Amino acid sequence: MDTFYAHLDANRDRFLDELKRYCAQPSVAAQNLGMTEMAELVKERLEARGFSVRLIPTAGHPVVYGELGEGPRTLLIYDHYDVQPPEPLELWDSPPFTPTIRDGKLFARGAADNKGDQLCRMQAIEAWLATQGPLPLKIKWVIEGEEEIGSPNLEAFAHEHAEMLRADGCLWEFGGKNEHEQFTLTLGVKGIAYFELRLKEMEVDAHSAYAAFLPNAPWRLLWALSSLRAPDGRITLDDYWPHVAPPSAEDLALVDVLPFDAEKIKANFGVREWLFGMDDRTANRALRFAPTLTICGLEAGYTGAGTKTVLPKEARAKLDFRLVPNLTPDLVYDLLRRHLDRRGFDDIEIVRLSAEHAARTSPSAEIVQAALRAARTVYGHEPVLDPTSGGSGPMYSLCDRLSIPAVSAGVGYPGSRAHAPNEHIRLDDYWQCQRFIGHLIREFARQDF
Amino acid sequence: MDTFYAHLDANRDRFLDELKRYCAQPSVAAQNLGMTEMAELVKERLEARGFSVRLIPTAGHPVVYGELGEGPRTLLIYDHYDVQPPEPLELWDSPPFTPTIRDGKLFARGAADNKGDQLCRMQAIEAWLATQGPLPLKIKWVIEGEEEIGSPNLEAFAHEHAEMLRADGCLWEFGGKNEHEQFTLTLGVKGIAYFELRLKEMEVDAHSAYAAFLPNAPWRLLWALSSLRAPDGRITLDDYWPHVAPPSAEDLALVDVLPFDAEKIKANFGVREWLFGMDDRTANRALRFAPTLTICGLEAGYTGAGTKTVLPKEARAKLDFRLVPNLTPDLVYDLLRRHLDRRGFDDIEIVRLSAEHAARTSPSAEIVQAALRAARTVYGHEPVLDPTSGGSGPMYSLCDRLSIPAVSAGVGYPGSRAHAPNEHIRLDDYWQCQRFIGHLIREFARQDF
Numbered sequence: 001m002d003t004f005y006a007h008l009d010a011n012r013d014r015f016l017d018e019l020k021r022y023c024a025q026p027s028v029a030a031q032n033l034g035m036t037e038m039a040e041l042v043k044e045r046l047e048a049r050g051f052s053v054r055l056i057p058t059a060g061h062p063v064v065y066g067e068l069g070e071g072p073r074t075l076l077i078y079d080h081y082d083v084q085p086p087e088p089l090e091l092w093d094s095p096p097f098t099p100t101i102r103d104g105k106l107f108a109r110g111a112a113d114n115k116g117d118q119l120c121r122m123q124a125i126e127a128w129l130a131t132q133g134p135l136p137l138k139i140k141w142v143i144e145g146e147e148e149i150g151s152p153n154l155e156a157f158a159h160e161h162a163e164m165l166r167a168d169g170c171l172w173e174f175g176g177k178n179e180h181e182q183f184t185l186t187l188g189v190k191g192i193a194y195f196e197l198r199l200k201e202m203e204v205d206a207h208s209a210y211a212a213f214l215p216n217a218p219w220r221l222l223w224a225l226s227s228l229r230a231p232d233g234r235i236t237l238d239d240y241w242p243h244v245a246p247p248s249a250e251d252l253a254l255v256d257v258l259p260f261d262a263e264k265i266k267a268n269f270g271v272r273e274w275l276f277g278m279d280d281r282t283a284n285r286a287l288r289f290a291p292t293l294t295i296c297g298l299e300a301g302y303t304g305a306g307t308k309t310v311l312p313k314e315a316r317a318k319l320d321f322r323l324v325p326n327l328t329p330d331l332v333y334d335l336l337r338r339h340l341d342r343r344g345f346d347d348i349e350i351v352r353l354s355a356e357h358a359a360r361t362s363p364s365a366e367i368v369q370a371a372l373r374a375a376r377t378v379y380g381h382e383p384v385l386d387p388t389s390g391g392s393g394p395m396y397s398l399c400d401r402l403s404i405p406a407v408s409a410g411v412g413y414p415g416s417r418a419h420a421p422n423e424h425i426r427l428d429d430y431w432q433c434q435r436f437i438g439h440l441i442r443e444f445a446r447q448d449f
Numbered sequence: 450m451d452t453f454y455a456h457l458d459a460n461r462d463r464f465l466d467e468l469k470r471y472c473a474q475p476s477v478a479a480q481n482l483g484m485t486e487m488a489e490l491v492k493e494r495l496e497a498r499g500f501s502v503r504l505i506p507t508a509g510h511p512v513v514y515g516e517l518g519e520g521p522r523t524l525l526i527y528d529h530y531d532v533q534p535p536e537p538l539e540l541w542d543s544p545p546f547t548p549t550i551r552d553g554k555l556f557a558r559g560a561a562d563n564k565g566d567q568l569c570r571m572q573a574i575e576a577w578l579a580t581q582g583p584l585p586l587k588i589k590w591v592i593e594g595e596e597e598i599g600s601p602n603l604e605a606f607a608h609e610h611a612e613m614l615r616a617d618g619c620l621w622e623f624g625g626k627n628e629h630e631q632f633t634l635t636l637g638v639k640g641i642a643y644f645e646l647r648l649k650e651m652e653v654d655a656h657s658a659y660a661a662f663l664p665n666a667p668w669r670l671l672w673a674l675s676s677l678r679a680p681d682g683r684i685t686l687d688d689y690w691p692h693v694a695p696p697s698a699e700d701l702a703l704v705d706v707l708p709f710d711a712e713k714i715k716a717n718f719g720v721r722e723w724l725f726g727m728d729d730r731t732a733n734r735a736l737r738f739a740p741t742l743t744i745c746g747l748e749a750g751y752t753g754a755g756t757k758t759v760l761p762k763e764a765r766a767k768l769d770f771r772l773v774p775n776l777t778p779d780l781v782y783d784l785l786r787r788h789l790d791r792r793g794f795d796d797i798e799i800v801r802l803s804a805e806h807a808a809r810t811s812p813s814a815e816i817v818q819a820a821l822r823a824a825r826t827v828y829g830h831e832p833v834l835d836p837t838s839g840g841s842g843p844m845y846s847l848c849d850r851l852s853i854p855a856v857s858a859g860v861g862y863p864g865s866r867a868h869a870p871n872e873h874i875r876l877d878d879y880w881q882c883q884r885f886i887g888h889l890i891r892e893f894a895r896q897d898f
Contacts, residue, residue, distance in 0.1 A: 203719030
C-alpha cells in the first residue's frame with residue numbers, strides 16, 4: 001500500500017482545500033438552508049471519483065446515491081450531507097461555515113458530523129483508484145439529507161430500494177478515537193421512542209380557588225407519569241420487562257474494557273455520584289444496555305416569577321424512551337397506550353415525535369473482522385469494539401431491516417464537539433483514517449478469511 | 450333616614466364625578482404606577498369629610514389611615530387603593546383608566562375592586578354628617594396600597610399599630626349581590642400558602658442518552674410531588690389531616706342555601722363533571738371548606754415544538770395550598786419540609802412565595818348582626834350569610850390577629866369582572882350600598898341589642 005500512502009500524502013493540500021469547500025456549503029436540514037446546493041456538491045465530488053450518481057427523491061430532501069466498482073463483495077456506505085444548526089453563533093471562535101485551521105484542527109459545522117468522513121472516504125477511494133487499480137468490490141453509497149432531523153424518510157427509502165441496496169456489510173457514518181486515543185469500532189445504536197403526552201381538562205384556565213371541584217390537569221398528568229417509573233428508578237410500564245433481553249456476557253466483556261472517564265463526566269455536569277448510587281462499571285454498562293425513560297420536558301400553567309393562583313387547563317410532558325433491541329418504538333407506544341388506558345388515563349393524548357429501532361451487529365460479522373484487521377494495521381494497536389453507542393440513529397432502518405451487518409468508524413474524537421459550537425476534527429486523525437479506508441477496502445474484498 | 454336618603458339622591462352627579470376622578474388615577478402596585486398620587490388622592494377625599502388622615506409608612510407602599518367620630522363603639526374599615534394591572538388592554542371596550550358609563554354601569558379598573566366601595570362609604574358618611582349630625586361611633590379606616598400583591602406588609606403594620614387599630618368590628622373590602630341578586634355578607638376567607646419547589650441536580654443539561662446514569666431532576670420532583678397527593682385526590686402530606694377541622698353543621702347549613710350555578714360554571718370551563726364525580730352540593734361545600742393542593746405551574750427541560758433529547762438539569766413546580774382555619778401557612782411549610790426530608794428530598798428547595806391565614810367571624814358577632822339588620826332594611830329581603838369566601842385575603846392579619854370580628858359587603862355583583870378586562874359596577878348597586886352604609890353605622894352604634 002506504499003503507493004496508496006504516497007498518493008494521499010502528496011495530495012494533502014488539494015484534499016484539505018476540497019474538504020474546506022465541502023464544509024463551507026451550509027446544509028442545515030432543520031432550517032432548509034443550502035440543501036439543494038449541498039446535494040449537488042456531494043454528487044459532483046462523487047462523480048469526480050468515477051461514481052455513477054443519482055439524486056433519489058424522498059418525501060423530504062433527496063438521497064444522493066452513488067455506485068462504483070465490481071467484485072464478489074458489496075460494501076454499503078452510509079453518510080449524511082445535512083448538519084446540525086450552527087446556533088448559538090456567538091460561541092464560535094470562527095464562523096461555522098468559514099472552515100478554519102487552528103492548531104492542526106479544522107473547525108467548521110459538519111467537519112466531524114459528518115462531512116469529514118465523506119471526503120476522507122472519497123479521497124481514500126481516489127488514492128486506491130490512482131495506485132491500486134479498479135476497486136476490488138462494489139461500493140454502494142447512501143448519503144441522505146435528513147439525519148439531523150431524525151431520518152424521517154430513510155426507512156421508506158430503504159424499503160423501496162431494498163434490491164438496489166443489497167450488500168454484504170455497511171460502513172456507518174460516525175466514530176473515531178476514544179478518550180484513551182484508541183480507535184473504536186461501534187457495532188450498534190440504542191433505539192428511541194420520543195412521545196409528547198398531552199392532557200387537556202378544561203377550555204380555559206381557572207382561578208385556583210376552584211381547584212376544590214374542577215379537574216386538575218397537572219396532577220392527573222403527574223399521577224399518570226408516576227405510574228411509569230418508581231422512585232427506585234425502575235421502569236414500571238406494564239408488560240415492559242419481558243421484552244428487555246439482558247446483555248450477553250460477550251457484550252458486557254466488550255463494554256467493561258471501554259474507557260469511562262467517570263471523574264471527568266461528574267465534573268462536567270457537577271454531580272457527585274451516579275444515579276441511585278451505581279458504581280462506574282454499572283454506569284458504563286447502563287449507558288449501552290439499560291433501557292431508559294427520561295422526562296425531557298414538563299410544562300403546565302404559570303412558570304414566570306412569583307405567584308399566579310391558577311388552575312391550569314392543560315399539562316404536557318415530553319418522554320424519551322431509549323430502547324434495547326427487542327423493545328421497538330411501536331411496541332413501546334402500544335404498551336404505553338394500554339398502560340394509561342387501564343388506569344383511566346385514556347384522555348391523555350400520546351403524540352409520537354420520533355422513533356428509531358435499536359441496531360446491533362455481531363462482532364463476528366465479516367465487515368467487523370475486516371475493519372478490525374484494517375485498524376490494527378493502520379493504528380498500530382488493538383482497536384476497541386463497542387457493541388453499541390449510547391446514542392441513537394437510523395442504523396436499523398437501513399442495515400438491520402436489510403440484514404446488512406454494520407460497523408461505524410470515522411475521523412472524530414471525544415473533543416470534536418459535534419452538535420456544539422467549535423465543532424472540529426484533528427487533521428492527523430483525518431489523514432490516518434484515509435489509510436484505514438484503503439485497508440478496509442482491501443480487507444473486506446479478501447475472500448480468504 | 451329620609452334626609453340622609455335625600456342628600457344621597459341630590460348629590461348623585463357630584464358623587465359620580467368624584468368616583469370617576471378616583472378611578473381615573475392609575476394605582477397599580479405590581480407596576481409601581483401612580484401609587485404616590487393615589488395615596489394623596491385618598492387622603493384628600495377622606496379629609497374632605499373631616500377625617501384626620503395620616504400616610505403611615507411601611508416597607509412598601511404607605512397605608513392611608515383616617516379617623517373620625519366618637520362613640521362607645523369603634524368600627525374599623527379595611528380597603529385598598531391599589532388595583533390589579535389592567536392588561537390585556539386590547540380586551541377593554543373603553544380604556545381602563547378612562548372611567549366610562551354604559552348601560553347604567555361604570556367601567557374602570559378598580560371600579561369594583563375596590564375603589565367603588567371606598568367612595569360609596571365616604572359619600573355615605575358625608576350624607577350622615579350633613580343630615581344626622583356627628584358620627585355616633587368612631588371610625589378607623591385602613592386603606593392599604595398592596596392588597597393586589599398579597600399585602601406583604603399589612604401584618605407588620607397591624608402588629609405595630611395594634612393599640613391604634615383596636616375596634617369592635619370591621620367592615621371588609623369586598624362583596625355585593627350574588628347570582629340570585631341576594632345581598633351577601635361574607636364572614637371569612639380561605640388561607641393560602643404558595644410555594645415554589647426547586648430541584649437542581651446538575652450544573653448543565655445533559656444529552657438524554659446519559660439518563661442511564663446521571664440524576665434526573667424532573668423525575669425526582671415528580672416523585673416528591675406524587676407523595677403529596679394520591680390519585681384519588683386525597684392530600685397525603687404527613688400529619689396534615691389532624692389539623693383540618695371539619696365544617697360545623699351551622700357552616701354547612703349556611704353554605705347549602707347559597708346559590709351554586711353548576712351548569713354555568715361547567716359551561717364556562719368546558720367540563721362535564723366535577724372533580725372525582727362529586728355532586729353539586731359537595732362541590733359548593735368544597736369551595737368553602739375543603740383544603741386544596743393545586744399545581745399552578747410545572748417547568749422542566751424543553752417545552753418547544755418537536756423533540757429535544759435533553760436530560761434537564763433542574764425542575765420547578767408552583768404549589769398552592771388553600772387552607773382552612775387551623776392550617777396555618779407556617780404549619781404547612783413545616784409539614785412539607787419534614788415530609789420531603791423524610792423521603793430523601795432534602796435537596797428540594799421550598800421557596801415561600803405568599804402566605805395568608807384563613808379567617809372566620811361568627812355569625813353571632815355584633816358587626817354581623819348589625820350588618821344583617823341594615824341590609825334587611827335597605828335591600829328588602831333576607832341577606833345571605835356566606836361563612837367564608839373560596840378566595841383568600843389579608844383578613845386574618847388585620848382582624849383575627851387583633852380579635853376584631855369582620856364582615857365583608859360591597860358594591861359588586863358576580864358579573865363585575867374584578868381582575869379582568871371591562872371591570873365594572875352597576876350604579877344602582879352603588880346607590881343602594883350607600884344607604885346600607887348609613888344603616889350599618891346606625892345599627893352598629895346602637896347599644897340596645
